[in-house]
Amino acid sequence: MATTAESMRRYTGPALFSFGFRPFFLASALWAVLAVPIWIVSLTLGDGMVGATDGRAWHIHEMLFGYLGGVIAGFLLTAVPNWTGRLPVTGRGLAGLFALWVAGRAAGFAPASLSAPAAVVDAAFLIVFAAIVWREVLAAGNRRNLPVCLMVTALALANVAFHLRGFLPVGPGAERAAVAVIIGLVALIGGRVTPSFTQNWTLAHGVAARPAPFGRFDQITLALTTVALAAWVAAPAALLSGVVMTVAGVANAVRLLRWRGWLARREALVWILHAGYAWVAIGLVLLGLSAFFPAAVPFTAGIHAFTAGAMGVMTLAMMTRATRGHTGRPRVADRWTTLIYTTALAAAVVRVCAPFHAEWTQSLLGVSALLWSLAFLGFVLVYGPMMLRRSI
Structure with a gap:
């Protein structure tokens, strides 16, 4: 072959x-x-x-x-x-x-x-x-x-x-279903690559500690996340959905901690994967709490934790890593890549916080949109030339 x-x-x-x-x-x-x-x-x-x-x-x-x-x-x-x-x-x-x-x-x-x-x-x-x-x-x-x-x-x-x-x-069930599917992909594939790349980094740099290997806890968390997302798609405001979403969020937070992302805190190309996955847990918890306290926890905060947070940050993390690796460049983040990551994270934080501050919502939405566009413009400018030229 x-x-x-x-x-x-x-x-x-x-x-x-x-x-x-x-x-x-x-x-x-x-x-x-x-x-x-x-x-x-x-x-x-x-x-x-x-x-x-x-x-x-x-x-x-x-x-x-x-x-x-x-x-x-x-x-x-x-x-x-x-x-x-x-x-x-x-x-x-x-x-x-x-x-x-x-x-x-x-x-x-x-x-x-x-x-x-x-x-x-x-x-x-x-x-x-x-x-x-x-x-x-x-x-x-x-x-x-x-x-x-x-x-x-x-x-x-x-x-x-x-x-x-x-x-x-x-x-709106169609858009919720799409969000659920994409978050499911992040949980499934992100759950493979994040601990794997973290382990590779620790091995290469002589760090004795290791991320927890994929096991029964991961299987249970993935199953629970699937059930929670399905319940959210079917009945987002139901109290039972809120319970399952919140529990799934906590389980994903524990799963993330088991991967020990702090071990690779010196390498942005690795820690950004952990930061992106953290938004999965945050989104699940926020959407779960919004079913119990809709006036205090706007559901849009949880949705944008998923979209601007988990999806936006994790896709940038994977695009930068894959581009560097498949064009023959070292899998090490330069200062521009780190700036792209921090701008995207800032965009997600501002977007999730916006609905909690009614008097500032419109202004915060504008700031978040600007940061989002700047992050992806940075990717186009820094990584675009790599994709237009043959590998080095």
Whole structure:
């Protein structure tokens, strides 16, 4: 069987389409820079609409299915060949899939008369991508990663349901389902790589202590998290959902502590993974408490702990690490990378705090949006050149 390295040597086309992380990480980060300001401008200077869509709905869709859909594609198109031993999708196939993602972003600006075909174009990307992931995993007999296939499929279906909200009684359940699926991916994959990369760092630097290995506690925590997220999707305000969410949040916090992130506090490329995962626990607890004390704990704080926190920070952590590793650079964060991380963390903190301070909410939202865009602009400027050039 040909190796991934052999495949890269055979590929002679543009560097951008030599590996999945290159086009998707770069374009998704650029979209993250632009999408939030577009929404804010539509609210403050326009009629609150983007194309034929309410600006808030457009913002939610583009963050969940646009930005995150692209990042997940870039990550899995890079990781799945390592999991399966099969050749990666490159060249024309990768360019075609990327073009489908770009078409989906453009479809969001379509007028009302073209809303139906625009929805089809947008939905096509995640459906095709899910089919590719299924093909690769099944062809390799890689049963361990079937849950990843199921999650990507669930995300594709949530996108379809999001577009059908005007015709079916879906309501906000589609967006909650998408958030739940992505947080599930963070818990599953983040739960693999965070302790693994921490252990690699401790071994390389002669640190005697080690993260706790994956075991029964991790299995129980993942199962509890799955149940909690499912309960939240079905009945977010129910007291039982609140109980399960809170317990799952505490369990994830304990899981995180077992990985001993402080051992690698000198390396930002490692500690940022722990900081990103911490937002999973925070989001679960905040959403759990909001079911009991809705007036004191706004549910939007928990949602943005998931989105701006867990998703935003963890995706930046994985994009920077994967880009450095797959372009032949040392897996060590420079000062610009550390600045990107701290800016993203600040954006998440401000966004989560905003609904707790009603008199300052709008100002804090603006600050958070600015910090968010600056963090991803930093990624584009620092890591974009790495993805446009061949590996060193």
